[in-house]
Amino acid sequence: MCSMIIxxxxxxxxxxxxxxxxxxxxxxxxxxxxxxxxxxxxxxSMETAGIHLSCISRITTRPEQVVSVNQWLHDRKRENIxxxxxxxxxxxxxxxxxxxLRDTGFKGIKVHPDYQGFNADDRRMFPFxxxxxxxxxxxxxxxxxxxxxxxxxxxxxxxxxxxHREFPHLIMIAAHMGGEDNYxxxxxxxxxxxxxxxxxxxxxxxxxHTLHHFFRKHPIDRFLFGSDSPFSDQSADLTYxxxxxFLTQNEKEKIAGKNAADLLGVGTTE
Numbered sequence: 001m002c003s004m005i006i007x008x009x010x011x012x013x014x015x016x017x018x019x020x021x022x023x024x025x026x027x028x029x030x031x032x033x034x035x036x037x038x039x040x041x042x043x044x045s046m047e048t049a050g051i052h053l054s055c056i057s058r059i060t061t062r063p064e065q066v067v068s069v070n071q072w073l074h075d076r077k078r079e080n081i082x083x084x085x086x087x088x089x090x091x092x093x094x095x096x097x098x099x100x101l102r103d104t105g106f107k108g109i110k111v112h113p114d115y116q117g118f119n120a121d122d123r124r125m126f127p128f129x130x131x132x133x134x135x136x137x138x139x140x141x142x143x144x145x146x147x148x149x150x151x152x153x154x155x156x157x158x159x160x161x162x163x164h165r166e167f168p169h170l171i172m173i174a175a176h177m178g179g180e181d182n183y184x185x186x187x188x189x190x191x192x193x194x195x196x197x198x199x200x201x202x203x204x205x206x207x208x209h210t211l212h213h214f215f216r217k218h219p220i221d222r223f224l225f226g227s228d229s230p231f232s233d234q235s236a237d238l239t240y241x242x243x244x245x246f247l248t249q250n251e252k253e254k255i256a257g258k259n260a261a262d263l264l265g266v267g268t269t270e
Contacts, residue, residue, distance in 0.1 A: 004261050
């Protein structure tokens with residue numbers, strides 16, 4: 001038996017919209033893409049990389065879109081594809097809706113405060129955090145800057161720490177190692193806390209000294225491998241992780257999948 005390899009942070013888009021979305025992001029933020037942004041593209045990338053499970057997400061900028069987007073995500077669930085649901089701070093009946101999401105098989109939530117128009121520590125979100133905390137459903141935050149958007153950014157490490165202090169048992173994941181190029185603030189506010197960090201997009205861009213420091217100062221059980229596919233190459237990111245000289249094999253396996261498997265309650269693979 002070997003631990004599952006899990007990519008906790010990927011995106012797919014409807015086939016008819018994927019090329020438009022990727023083109024817009026490339027033009028606005030100079031972000032390349034390594035698949036065509038569809039489910040088929042992700043599955044092909046996973047096969048090449050040797051990844052057993054990918055968590056997918058989409059976010060919605062309008063509350064009336066929440067139900068339809070989550071249904072779309074749910075319909076793409078596979079043995080090797082696990083959707084994370086979206087929420088919006090202005091949706092009605094959100095607390096009861098979270099329980100419905102849990103009952104239909106969603107295991108976590110993804111939010112992007114910058115696109116969705118709320119600060120991570122906005123009190124409008126507190127009822128949602130309360131329910132997620134009680135259900136022990138993880139919530140993945142886009143953290144730090146977003147290329148192509150202007151500051152101030154809405155989910156900086158200091159705001160995420162305030163959420164943690166208000167909801168100390170809420171399972172929080174700060175994407176992009178707490179935020180691309182915000183590593184000093186991540187160190188000040190997040191390292192050493194129970195908040196998870198994912199490696200999405202930034203793993204191969206971080207200075208190796210900083211990366212080594214993060215892996216030593218933050219609990220190794222609180223790191224999750226993520227690629228941000230299609231905006232990074234799953235295979236290249238995973239290979240980079242396996243080749244890091246300052247991590248033990250056990251630590252690499254925890255980051256590559258065991259931590260996520262434990263968090264999500266999923267099994268191992270032959």
